[in-house]
Amino acid sequence: MHHLSYGDVKIAADRVGTGVRPVAVARADVGAGVGAAGTGGAPGAPDFELFLALEFMQHTGSFKARGALNFLLAHRERKELPAAGVTLASGGNAGLACAWAARGLGVPATVFLPETAPQVKVERLRAYGADVRLVGTEYADAATACEAFAADTGALASHAYDHPLIAAGAGTLVEEIRSQVPLVDTVVVSVGGGGLFAGVAAAAQHHGIRVVAVEPERCRALNAALEAGRVVDVPVDSVAADSLGARRASPMALAAAGTRNVRSVLVSDEAVVSARRELWERYRLAVENGAATAVSAVSAVRGAVAAPEGADGQSAPYVPSPGERVVVVLCGGNADPGDTAR
DSSP: OOOHHHHHHHHHHHHGGGGGGGEEEOOOOOOSSSSSSSSSSSTTOOOSEEEEEEEEGGGGGGGGHHHHHHHHHHHHHHTTTOOOOEEEOOOHHHHHHHHHHHHHHTOEEEEEEEEEHHHHHHHHHHHHHHHHOSSHHHHHHHHHHHHHHHHHHHOOOSSSSSSHHHHHHHHHHHHHHHHHHHTOOOOEOOOOSHHHHHHHHHHHHHHHHHHEEEEETTTTHHHHHHHHHHOOOOOOOOTTTHHHHHOOOOHHHHHHTTTTTEEEEOHHHHHHHHHHHHHHHOOOOOOHHHHHHHHHHHHTTTTIIIIOOOOOOOOSSSSOOOTOOOEEEOOOOSSSSHHHHH
């Protein structure tokens, strides 16, 4: 297993350069008062600063573009891009990112999806120039067909999250966050298979930044791996499963989670849904449930951005300390905006 390092992330940052959009970071409200956290908020408002990293504005609508571009550029540098191009089994953000990066480099992309995939995803992939292959009724069928295609044609097989180049690309976010919030103490990220988390953790560890890894209670591959001391399969049954629904975390993610500056927390689906709705109502930000998962974990945001109706007033899983500077990564926005208001 490759142990991801800050060096890997730094190389990725230099490699992708201006090929990705630098993340925008915006100050957010905390507690009940707009402009709290040391900026004239309501009495008793939490004494910490909260920022939102708007990565859903990235190419293809998610952070996945960073890893996909790093993956292909690295293979091009090594002269390892075959004529058959790149292939991936994913109808989600990873598939879109792979197709986008391949189109930009003039590389063929073949993306496998189950026949049950929503037509809108198929159309978006084709709009990026991908050759879309519909196979079987489940993701596992598409993955098997993808493996066979790579073996038969020599196409370069990519992965949604479990590859050091993919994870290192995702970690380039940290350098951009630090350029805008130089004294950031904590970065909060949603976790599915762990590609974003592993990359962010590698860079954060180098800079002494804490990472809070957030998962839905019913979609907890990393948390379960930490509990078991090894990668394990978990059931997936969450409103955020469309983007965080990995059945197992990557070994890289588990290794990263064992460092001293990492905390793993779980949130309820109710909190996730409410966070997503409140991000829209308060900021007009339309994000995926996967992105809202990270927001729902931060204490004192519950009252303003994450408290489900009928909540008992309990604190969210992560309680920032006085004076702490917290950046929450909103990792993707590929969802129906109409759902946020409902």
